[in-house]
Amino acid sequence: MELSKRQQEIIEIVKADGPITGENIAERLSLTRATLRPDLAILTMAGFLEARPRVGYFFTGKTGSELLSEKIKKFKVHEFQQVPIVIKENVSVYDAISTMFLEDVGTLFVLNEKGCLSGVLSRKDLLRASMGQQDLNSIAVHIIMTRMPNINVCQKDDLLLDAAQQLINKEIDGLPVVKEGEEGLVVIGRITKTTITKVFVELAIDSHV
Secondary structure: OOOOHHHHHHHHHHHHHOOEOHHHHHHHOOOOHHHHHHHHHHHHHHOOEEEEOOOEEEEOOOOHHHHHHHHHHHOEHHHOOEOOOEEEOOOEHHHHHHHHHHHOOOEEEEEOOOOOEEEEEEHHHHHHHHOOOOOHHHOEHHHOOEEOOOOOOEOOOOEHHHHHHHHHHHOOOEEEEEEEOOOOEEEEEEEEHHHHHHHHHHHHHHOOO
């Protein structure tokens, strides 16, 4: 984030003389405590300063990039997961292609008769199936899908950074977010490369506000 001139002055004062009370900082800047309160709140919430009751403010010693890195490392999957696009095992390849096109996604999650995750379909899977001379209406997706246990998954409390690492390492477009059910893994969300990209773009924008 870009700091205002006053916020930069506050940080320099706290660096030099911290811990220091808000009243003393205000006095140094010839301002009232009320005028200074929003700036102190911003600097504290952003992590540049820490406040201790009856002691005052002190400088954390962290740079903007360090604070941004710490923030990223705390993100959890459930904060950013999207609604999963699922289909049944007996759906035809043709219908799967239509669903992928209409929903504008790169990955479909396949459910068995118990409603649990049994497979994943990627664009590559569907493209490969459509290159032959076969009738796509007569081929069920369970014939061409990637099956368990060869499916990469994540859970809602996993770190988003770990999910992103899976996407990179496995060279896949999306991960199902799952939870343990009585009959198997239940799909409750999805994390995709697009999700990760949006998070980093929003962070970059916020850091310059």
